[in-house]
Amino acid sequence: xxxxxxxxxxxxxxxxxxxxxxxxxxxxxxxxxxxxxxxxxxxxxxxxxxxxxxxxxxxxxxxxxxxxxxxxxxxxxxxxxxxxxxxxxxxxxxxxxxxxxxxxxxxxxxxxxxxxxxxxxxxxxxxxxxxxxxxxxxxxxxxxxxxxxxxxxxxxxxxxxxxxxxxxxxxxxxxxxxxxxxxxxxxxxxxxxxxxxxxxxxxxxxxxxxxxxxxxxxxxxxxxxxxxxxxxxxxxxxxxxxxxxxxxxxxxxxxxxxxxxxxxxxxxxxxxxxxxxxxxxxxxxxxxxxxxxxxxxxxxxxxxxxxxxxxxxxxxxxxxxxxxxxxxxxxxxxxxxxxxxxxxxxxxxxxxxxxxxxxxxxxxxxxxxxxxxxxxxxxxxxxxxxxxxxxxxx
Amino acid sequence: xxxxxxxxxxxxxxxxxxxxxxxxxxxxxxxxxxxxxxxxxxxxxxxxxxxxxxxxxxxxxxxxxxxxxxxxxxxxxxxxxxxxxxxxxxxxxxxxxxxxxxxxxxxxxxxxxxxxxxxxxxxxxxxxxxxxxxxxxxxxxxxxxxxxxxxxxxxxxxxxxxxxxxxxxxxxxxxxxxxxxxxxxxxxxxxxxxxxxxxxxxxxxxxxxxxxxxxxxxxxxxxxxxxxxxxxxxxxxxxxxxxxxxxxxxxxxxxxxxxxxxxxxxxxxxxxxxxxxxxxxxxxxxxxxxxxxxxxxxxxxxxxxxxxxxxxxxxxxxxxxxxxxxxxxxxxxxxxxxxxxxxxxxxxxxxxxxxxxxxxxxxxxxxxxxxxxxxxxxxxxxxxxxxxxxxxxx
Numbered sequence: 001x002x003x004x005x006x007x008x009x010x011x012x013x014x015x016x017x018x019x020x021x022x023x024x025x026x027x028x029x030x031x032x033x034x035x036x037x038x039x040x041x042x043x044x045x046x047x048x049x050x051x052x053x054x055x056x057x058x059x060x061x062x063x064x065x066x067x068x069x070x071x072x073x074x075x076x077x078x079x080x081x082x083x084x085x086x087x088x089x090x091x092x093x094x095x096x097x098x099x100x101x102x103x104x105x106x107x108x109x110x111x112x113x114x115x116x117x118x119x120x121x122x123x124x125x126x127x128x129x130x131x132x133x134x135x136x137x138x139x140x141x142x143x144x145x146x147x148x149x150x151x152x153x154x155x156x157x158x159x160x161x162x163x164x165x166x167x168x169x170x171x172x173x174x175x176x177x178x179x180x181x182x183x184x185x186x187x188x189x190x191x192x193x194x195x196x197x198x199x200x201x202x203x204x205x206x207x208x209x210x211x212x213x214x215x216x217x218x219x220x221x222x223x224x225x226x227x228x229x230x231x232x233x234x235x236x237x238x239x240x241x242x243x244x245x246x247x248x249x250x251x252x253x254x255x256x257x258x259x260x261x262x263x264x265x266x267x268x269x270x271x272x273x274x275x276x277x278x279x280x281x282x283x284x285x286x287x288x289x290x291x292x293x294x295x296x297x298x299x300x301x302x303x304x305x306x307x308x309x310x311x312x313x314x315x316x317x318x319x320x321x322x323x324x325x326x327x328x329x330x331x332x333x334x335x336x337x338x339x340x341x342x343x344x345x346x347x348x349x350x351x352x353x354x355x356x357x358x359x360x361x362x363x364x365x366x367x368x369x370x371x372x373x374x375x376x377x378x379x380x381x382x383x384x385x386x387x388x389x390x391x392x393x394x
Numbered sequence: 395x396x397x398x399x400x401x402x403x404x405x406x407x408x409x410x411x412x413x414x415x416x417x418x419x420x421x422x423x424x425x426x427x428x429x430x431x432x433x434x435x436x437x438x439x440x441x442x443x444x445x446x447x448x449x450x451x452x453x454x455x456x457x458x459x460x461x462x463x464x465x466x467x468x469x470x471x472x473x474x475x476x477x478x479x480x481x482x483x484x485x486x487x488x489x490x491x492x493x494x495x496x497x498x499x500x501x502x503x504x505x506x507x508x509x510x511x512x513x514x515x516x517x518x519x520x521x522x523x524x525x526x527x528x529x530x531x532x533x534x535x536x537x538x539x540x541x542x543x544x545x546x547x548x549x550x551x552x553x554x555x556x557x558x559x560x561x562x563x564x565x566x567x568x569x570x571x572x573x574x575x576x577x578x579x580x581x582x583x584x585x586x587x588x589x590x591x592x593x594x595x596x597x598x599x600x601x602x603x604x605x606x607x608x609x610x611x612x613x614x615x616x617x618x619x620x621x622x623x624x625x626x627x628x629x630x631x632x633x634x635x636x637x638x639x640x641x642x643x644x645x646x647x648x649x650x651x652x653x654x655x656x657x658x659x660x661x662x663x664x665x666x667x668x669x670x671x672x673x674x675x676x677x678x679x680x681x682x683x684x685x686x687x688x689x690x691x692x693x694x695x696x697x698x699x700x701x702x703x704x705x706x707x708x709x710x711x712x713x714x715x716x717x718x719x720x721x722x723x724x725x726x727x728x729x730x731x732x733x734x735x736x737x738x739x740x741x742x743x744x745x746x747x748x749x750x751x752x753x754x755x756x757x758x759x760x761x762x763x764x765x766x767x768x769x770x771x772x773x774x775x776x777x778x779x780x781x782x783x784x785x786x787x788x
Contacts (some may be wrong), residue, residue, distance in 0.1 A: 001565055001601045001664070002659045003752060009669040013524055046458040059449050064440040068643040071634055104498065104647075104677065111675025133672060140673025171395055207395045247464040251681025252497075265396045268404060272396070275403040278527060279534025280674040281505025283498065285644025286683060 014132065015361050016040065019346075023355045030353070037355045038370035041180060041331065043248040043303045045373075051247055054295040058288055065382035071284040075102025075256070086297040087258060091229045094261045095351065096215040101270040104285045106216045110137045111259050111280060112273040114172065117210040117238070118143040122171035124212075127157060128363030129334065131214075133179050143388055147182035150364050152336075155184035155325050168203045171200060172210045177216040178227060181369040182334045183310070183327025188228045195234040203234075208264045210238040216255070218225070219246035219300050220308060221306045221329040235262040238269070243293055245331075248301040254289045260267040290391045306331040309372040309379045316383050320390050331373040334359055337345035338394040342368050352389040354382065403470070408526065409755050410434065413740075417749045424747070430677045430748045430776035431765035432714045435574060435627055435725065438644040439605075439767075445641055448689040452682055461685070464677040465788040467668040469496025479502045479560045481652060485623045488655045495664040498647040500610045500636035504531045505674060506667040507632040507651050508566065511604040512537040516565035518606070521551060522757030523728065525574050537565065544758050549578035549719050549728075562597045565593060566604045572621060575756045575763040576728045577704070577721025579615060591629040596630075602658045605631040610649070613640035613694050615723035616701045617667040629656040634661070637687050639725075642695040670725045677767040700725040703766040710777050714784045725767040728753055732788040736762050746783040748776065 016039055023037040058067055074080065084095035103109040113306040114124060115252055122144030127136055138145040148165050151158040155183045164172075173194070177186035184193075190285060194211075204207050213230040218241070222225050231237040242255035277283055284290075310327055317324045317335050324335035339346035342358040349356045359367035372379060410433055417431040453463055468474065480490035496694050497503040499531045508518060514536030522544040529736055532539040542559050545552040556567075567588070571580035580588075589606075593646060607624040612635070615621050617710035623624055625631040633652040638644035653663045672679055678684075704721055711729050718729035736752040743750045753761035766773055 001511065001513070002663070003513055005513065006510060007659075007662065010665055023737070039552045047462055052453050052458065055453050056450055059446050059453075065438060065642065068441055068645050070436060070638075070644045104675065107672075108675040116400060117395065118398055119395070120443060121398065122395075136672035137675070162711060174416060189609060244464075248459065250464045251462050251678065253680050265401075268401065269396070271404055278501075278530035280676075281498065281502040281503045282675065284645065286647050286680045288459050289680060314443065316426045374617075393516040393648045 001278065011367055016266055016357055019355050019357055022350070033378065034356065035353050035379065036385055037353045037374070039373060040358055041373060043245055043301070043373055044375065045248050045303065045305055047248045048294045048299045050299050051249070051292055054292040055288065057247070057347065058291055060179045068287055071102070071287050071290060072279045073108050073282075073284050074270050074286065075100060075289065076290050079290045082294040082297060082387065083256060083258070088299070090145070091232065093231065094189075095258060096168045096261065098257040098270055099261055099266060100275040100289055102285050103255050103257060104282065105255045106242035107133070107137065107242055108253070108282060108285070109242065109257045109284070110212065110214060111141070112276050113212045113238040113240055114138055114143055115209070115276045116269050116272050117212070118171040121169065121301055123167060123169045124172045124174055125162065125165050125170060126174040128324065129155070129179070129181050129330050129359055129367070130363055131176060132361045134174065138174065140225060147363055152364065152367070155179065155182040156367050157194055158187060159197060160196075162197060162213030166229070166333055168205055170201065170209055172212050174212045174214065175230065177230070178221060178327070180217065180330055181329045181332045181359055182363070183332045185225070185227055185328030186230070190234040191228055191230055193275045198234060208236050208357070212240060212313045213237055214240045216242040216245050217330040217373055220303050222327065222330060224308060225328065227329065231258070236264055246300045246303070247293065247296070252286070252289045254285050254293055266269040276383050305376055309374070311378070312379050312383070313370060313372055316386060320387065324373040332369055332371055334364065334367050334369050338365055338367055340389065342366050348393055349389050350386040354385050354389055397756060401780050405459065405531050406542055411701055412753055413749050413751055414705055415641070416744070420747065428748065428771065430640040430772065430779055431768070432766060433751055435765045435767060437639055437644060437695070437767055438769065439638050439642050439699055440698065441642045442690065442693045442695050444690045444693050445643070446685055447685040449682065452685055462681055464647070465496070465681050465684060466663050467671045467678050467765070468493060469678065470684050473684045474745045476688040476691060477650060478653070484692070487625065489652060490655065493653040493655055493660060495551055495651040495653070496679050496684055497649045497651060497654070499644075499649045500608055500634055500640055501527070501531065501632035502676060502679070503606060503636065504606065504650045505535070505676070506670050507509045507606045507634055508532055508535045508537055510594045510663050510666050511602070511606070511632070512565040515563065517561060517563040518557065518566045518568055519559050519564060520568040523573070523575050525570060525754055526628045526756050528568065528782065545760065546761070548767070549573065549576040549581060550584045551588055553591060556588075557591060562599055564595065564603055566606050568608065569624065570608040571624070572615060572721070572723030573674045574611065574724055575753055575758070576719065577726045578719060579619070579621055579722030580624070582593045585622055585624055585627040592628060604657070605654065606634060607631055608634045610636040610639050611724040614697050614700055614725060616721065619722065621723060625654045629654055630658055632657070632771065638753045640694045640697070641687065641755050643691070646680070648679050695696070699770055700767065702770050705769070706770070706773050707766055708778070710780060714781065726756065726763055728761050728763050730760055731762050732784065734760055736760050742787055743783050746779040748783055770788060
């Protein structure tokens with residue numbers, strides 16, 4: 001019989017998806033270039049040529065049986081070694097190949113990381129605002145997602161609220177910095193305090209509490225900063241990465257879990273992930289994509305457009321009187337709406353062909369998200385609509 | 395804390411894996427060309443050039459942002475449409491794009507299909523001998539895998555044993571034809587009888603019982619035959635496919651679920667699979683691989699070597715007095731061992747650098763599997779070792 005559980009999910013279409021479909025339909029009417037679609041977080045810049053070159057070289061020069069062969073479920077050994085070497089150079093870590101587990105993007109990484117360090121009924125703490133898919137990513141493992149309310153002043157961590165969220169059942173804390181949807185990047189101070197609090201809770205409860213650090217936006221950081229590397233601050237860290245944003249290849253589904261060598265059971269977590277794969281149909285990420293990314297480690301697409309767009313929007317939003325935290329990275333910005341009901345606010349914006357996403361489903365009611373992964377020209381053309389929208393309504 | 399559940403799986407290394415590692419280690423001593431390694435079912439022929447050409451064309455001619463962009467979780471619409479059209483031409487079916495769900499290979503396909511048509515505690519029936527990963531593929535969904543004993547005379551289905559296996563809790567029957575490990579292909583008679591029995595059980599229990607048909611070996615069929623298409627025989631069929639064997643690209647993780655348009659709820663099962671993906675980290679199969687396979691539908695690698703190898707081995711095994719069913723397809727053959735304990739039998743074979751896999755873990759104790767996806771030259775060179783092994787020991 002059809003699963004009633006999954007059938008019942010069909011009714012709950014995501015707000016983002018609805019708005020994106022509206023934008024597409026509206027685009028069919030007036031031309032998509034005239035729809036200021038800030039709904040979807042899809043990278044808008046091309047993959048670096050080095051990646052394309054690596055793919056073509058692999059296709060033309062390598063033995064096809066080897067090239068397209070199964071990788072081990074943990075990933076191709078040489079690819080894992082190359083990742084360990086790269087991460088060690090970049091972040092001064094002590095990874096070996098055995099600490100890497102190649103995945104089909106960040107979704108695949110989190111699917112494995114959560115299962116590796118939780119038992120059914122265990123609690124995983126995350127922080128509002130958060131990527132709504134976390135509810136499925138965590139909830140469907142059998143663990144329970146607990147949300148710590150947002151510190152809406154800075155979008156760092158409200159440590160008192162976090163302290164209250166821990167319990168005997170807490171097995172993991174899930175962070176996402178730089179953050180979707182707020183654009184905030186956790187500071188060294190935040191990560192230091194987080195690590196101290198988590199260490200104390202490990203002592204209190206007498207068991208490990210893992211930090212699962214979801215870092216697909218690690219390379220999109222503004223103002224010449226670099227993102228502090230959470231595994232530096234806390235031993236029991238599983239770093240989840242995706243190349244979707246840094247290389248602009250979201251469809252190719254490639255990323256990894258990197259197990260901090262100083263973590264408890266660091267030597268077996270990646271092997272355990274291989275076992276987890278067997279139950280969720282993962283097997284291994286595509287071989288050719290594994291090989292190609294390992295040839296361009298450290299390369300990124302030209303990500304500068306995101307900072308350009310952020311500055312344009314941030315300045316305009318400030319000038320229009322919005323309360324808004326300046327993003328440290330990503331391609332998102334999350335201002336407070338100009339009325340309490342951010343859903344009503346975003347609905348009114350649609351009349352100006354501005355597609356804004358109410359942040360209620362991200363756990364930040366009263367705010368809205370703009371995904372500015374789009375041409376700078378279009379961002380500039382949207383400003384007039386934004387001004388008219390605000391002037392006419394508020 | 396580390397998951398004790400997954401940690402406990404680390405002790406159970408598969409027999410195939412152990413033997414494959416032994417073969418690799420032995421190869422390091424005496425040269426791998428001298429190890430007659432029949433352990434692993436890895437395709438041994440190159441991908442067709444048309445696939446490589448399609449990949450290179452996509453990489454050089456398409457807009458990279460579009461090419462590498464997210465696909466919908468059900469798959470790229472044009473890819474799904476192309477699959478529907480192809481399957482309709484080939485199998486005289488009535489698929490529309492909405493009936494297709496693109497997956498990361500057969501493992502991904504089964505992970506979705508089982509979840510779509512079962513609830514936790516439901517029973518899924520399969521048949522010995524079977525691919526041992528089914529235990530994980532099915533068991534980790536929450537459903538219970540029930541094994542019908544093999545008909546070791548023909549490796550078709552023992553219908554009486556199947557009838558006894560049904561219960562109120564049966565939600566699905568999982569078949570794999572042509573079969574790993576036996577090489578048997580279900581005849582039209584078998585599929586007709588299976589469909590009749592399943593239809594009767596649907597009536598008896600008053601609910602749907604889905605046929606999940608795992609068909610990665612559909613294109614590797616011998617003696618000029620074609621594999622009967624199970625969805626033709628039974629309406630409630632979910633066809634699970636992988637291009638791993640037909641295109642010789644097992645590492646690239648691409649396949650699909652095709653929902654029979656005549657199945658109950660045929661219009662929503664693929665959408666439900668999209669929901670299932672959210673909980674298991676699947677998202678979408680790699681975009682470029684989706685696009686490339688859709689450009690070469692109907693093409694295959696040169697699969698003729700498998701039939702050549704099968705004939706050589708089958709004739710030699712017969713001549714040596716083995717009881718063996720002639721494979722209808724795949725690149726496996728599964729003779730009865732020459733002593734009751736097939737593990738002891740395979741251990742003795744190692745002294746002749748013959749790597750044979752006892753079929754106990756496939757649910758066929760007393761038999762052994764040979765995976766002859768290798769060069770014909772090596773198969774021929776192995777015959778002397780096989781003869782010496784038999785002569786010296788039996």
